[in-house]
Amino acid sequence: MRPNIRTEADRSPEFARWITSLPGAEKIQECMHCGLCSASCPLFAYMDYSPRQLMHLGREGFEADVLGSFTIWLCTSCYQCTVECPRQIPVTEIMYALKRRAIEEGVYTEHLPIPILAREFQRMVAGGIWSARDDSRFVRRPSGVDGI
């Protein structure tokens, strides 16, 4: 378990800049911590950090805490938080971006099946085999697309 203390060395200003430069995410800076995102989240009960805390950690640049958090993988994209936020922070879209970054950096925890599933799903749809029309068992792949 990580000790509950952080020094300035734990902060990544680059990460903070990145997260606040996501479309609409500059509004994270205006968060007043009302907790509407957390309380409206159907998965809150299972999260290590609440969405509110995660936004704050991101704003402060605690990259390891954010990308290592379960929270991003629990998000089901139900958009309740996004719709409720009084400061109009696009929480769901930020969650997507965090998932992408965690996968890119390979920092997600292996025992969580969700990122792996996402990865596999993407492979299944695109999979580098953008070839002929194929009524797969699960997904319809686009035909005649050589890749984008």
Next chain:
Amino acid sequence: MLREDGFGSGSTRDRAVDGATVNGDAPLTNGNPPIRIGVYVCHCGTNIARTVDVEQVTEKAGELPNVTVARDYKYMCSDPGQEMIKEDIEELGLNRIVVASCSPNLHEETFRGATAAGGLNPFFFQMVNIREHASWVHEDRESATEKAIDLVRAAVQRVRHHRALETRRVPIRPEVLVVGGGIAGITAALTLAHAGKHVYLVEREASIGGHMAQFDKTFPTLDCAACILTPKMTQVKAHPNITLMTMTDVVKVEGFVGSYEVTVKHRPRYIDVSLCVGCQQCIDACVYKRGKFEDEFDVGLSKRKPIYLPNAQAVPQVVLIDPEQCIQFSSGKCKQTCLEACDRDAILFDQEERVETLEVGAIIMATGFQTFDARRSPHYGYGIYPNVYTALEVERLVNASGPTGGEVVLRDGEKPTSVGIVHCVGSRDQKTNPWCSKVCCMYSLKLAHLIKEKTDAEVYNFYIDIRTPGKGFEEFYQRVAAEGTHLIRGKVASVYQQADGDGELLVDVEDTLAGMVRRIPVDMLILAVGLEPRADAEEVRRTFNITCSGDGWFMERHPKLAPVETFTDGVYLAGCCQGPKDIPETVAQAGAAAGQALALIDRAYIELEPNTAHVIAEDCSGCKTCIPLCPYQAILHDDAENRAEINEVLCKGCGVCVAACPSGSIVQNLFEDMEIYEEIEGVLAYA
């Protein structure tokens, strides 16, 4: 009129005094005295100097034609700054002054005064705005400085054409119109009336008292609103200097400071106000045996008849009839039992709307606010779940004269055992109103206290931040916290009614301090609705020719230094129409507005800018182009001489006629063609 057209070309700089740049005299032209200009560039501490290179501006100014002296100084508006102008006028023989500092709206008067103190006509002055228009809006020092130099050059070129002018005096009528009869309007009206001024107090509703009359206790002292308000309401009614007009709308405002002509429309209440004594026998006699229609004063929590008294403490104590609901109006076939019951024959079914014109010197706007419509935040379930209330409804519930006689009970008559109060409903939310409504924290704490006292329920206050800046406010917060009210820092995310049918609600909220979501059952949920501008604020501000700020509240002339004035002279603001306020603040502001109005009236006249227009008779061809353009009918045609003539008493100085005159024979003081041409040339003439 004295013409001082002459000005010479600039001479070389020949000496420097105290670091200032001083030019020699310009040569005499056309026999007029030479133009000798003093330019003063203000640092405004670092407000200007940080972004504008004031030394460079001063140096450049010193090189301009006719500039005798150019100096920069830390604070030109300070006594030493003004003294410097005065001394330079005396010692260097200056006859024109230019000050480059802040907006003329702030200090033009100050520097005209300094110019006059030096013995010059105050209108031999021109101000340059290099703070609001340069240093505060630009970051790049080079371009801000360049802009400042251009603006100073424009002023120097312009001021050479200035003439000596006299301000105009306009008499002020001593009567004042107060619009709105809430606590703000009542306070303003009484203050003025006590000072011996006649006040027309116009109220849209059937009774004065406004929102305050609906409240029970007032924070933080918990004194009863009615006890402190009702005496004031009766004073208004009784005061010989106040003409109270209820059910009256202002439909048109014409004229200007000192003599406004206000058209008001009295809507019929179908009762002769001078005859009705408020005995209410007509109400008892009404064919409706019980109340049938939502009582507005009780926010729909009780029912009333079509003929009713607005509320028990109503002033005037006069009933009214709602023609939408009264059978006599809809069918014409009512037994008219009310008519029989009234022994004073005060009921007039055929009463008609009446229009009246009032003449006043000043106007005080006290039109108040409306509470946020909780239906606009649908996730709180207001209007869907019966046990979700607005704070205003609960104010009526806790009120001893309210629909439950002060009992806090649910719609089914049960006492709640747990009550939630949601702060910031319709406040601090980009989807509704972004501002803090300022009073909700305190009134929510007050309701928490009153409910706890009356029901002994568990009370949960769900807040984002508790804001208690005010005398005795923090202490009150402490007291309520000590009473065991749950203070949960988090905004309620969802509310729904439990399935078992007794109306209990489940509330989901993040307890942000504990870092967990809490699911709390409450019998009653109170929404602390915020304050917002009235729905017709935009219409009203047009009628009175004032401004709204971006959020829709009426805009004050200056946020700090002129908080009760507007951009329209003689129109003042009091209370929540300008922004959310609590009662003490409202009363203070109403007093201030009354004070400003008094200061205006008691002088009996106002000095106006001499920026009127006049016709150069020999140039006028009598074409009459200007005559229909004047919005004030100030231009007449002299048939004998075949030329136009402007009545400068009526002229307001807009300059529309000047721009339209084909022969260029109309001149507007302070905005003469030549002055404007020179100013345009000045900003463009760059080296």
Next chain:
Amino acid sequence: MREKADNTGPTSHEEFEPRIVALFCNWCTYMAADLAGTSRMGYAPNVRVVRVMCSGRIDPQFIMHAFARGADGVLIGGCHPGDCHYQEGNYKALRRFRLLRRVIESLGIERERLRLEWISASEADRLRRVADEMAADIRALGPLQLSIPAEDFASAEGAGAELTSPRIAWQTAAKEVAIP
């Protein structure tokens, strides 16, 4: 904070920076410019404000004069329709503006160089947007190129009928026109 470092800022003298003369009414747009200041809203420094009491005071000659003396653009700012401090001076400004825009276009001046905006005292943000937009538009157009000598351009006599005719037109059009 802003200090000297800004000297190396974007305004290099080689780059074309338009000169924009702004004729603002005292009650609305000038106030908005003041509010932009007190709110520290940065905008393009190209705008030079000349104050008049009402946009109805703006003589089309002022605008021609500004173009003749080197303005790359002229911005007129007045109160919104219905909000004029003098009842309807802004309508008169609009009428003159429409006629004048036709004239300047016939003289080869791009329409973007003359702009009329209703900006109320509270609309500092709008002022910023308009100033920035106009500066960018004119920067893209480049400096104003007058086809006739500036001296002639400025005077009604020199420019001949082209300039005098609209001058008559905006006076004869004293009847109200519909405001959209």
Next chain:
Amino acid sequence: MKKLAYYPGCSLKGTGRAYDESLRAVFEVLGEPLEELDDWNCCGATSYMSIDKREAYALASRNLALAEREKADLLTPCNACYLVLEKTRRHLADSAEMGHRVRRALDAVGLSYEGDVRIRHPLEVLTRDVGEERIKEAVKEPLKGLKVAPYYGCQIVRPYATFDDQYHPQTMDRLLKATGAKVVPYPFKTRCCGASQTGTLPEVGLHLVYRLLNEAEARGADVLAVICPLCQFNLDAYQSQVRREYDLEPIPILYFSQILGLALGIPAKKLGIDRCVVSANRVLERRAAHAA
């Protein structure tokens, strides 16, 4: 009405086949038979968005381009597809940069998209274009006495509320009322069912499912009506697992189109009702009882 190209999406070809069958049957009976968009592909769903945003938009936009070629709007019954397609449509309209990249990708496969396709949902088409009056007239076997809890799920009203109220949607309620059924108040109408989590984190997902079902039971519902294949699968297929951990009566989960189809007198078999995991017999019995 602009031509509609029916975009079933992958789910309706797999686990959600009953949705596909019942929609086709209902539209057929109402005289507006569905025409499937030729050569459509997977919308990418939310998972794809977690991997690569650009590819995800390009993937979804291909369907928009195909519909545009047919001068049709897309009729999209699945919540996830609806959101992804609507989001893509908006994004292409708002972001010039993304629009440009997507256009290039489409260009490579000989397609183009100018932004002239609306994303439509059967609920919207049935309430707005067809209208409840026409449906009421077409009802042959009113479902009198059947108590239905309407469950809309999340992505149909969030983040965009395109055709219904975000907090208190009504379109399905109105359609169900048109069948003669009683719509019970159901406060969790738009709460997330946790679909994507039930498979990956059962403990999490099952609890969400339990809350939704338990609430429906508490409201006295005979059946839960859904509009999304993911919700249906989640609430139906995992019910036995939920019941192992929580005290709960079985409750059938039907697509609104199945319930509507029953009222229109379409045979249960044709509506795919037998595909339900939790038996929908009590609904069928109710109809039979009424008919008798």
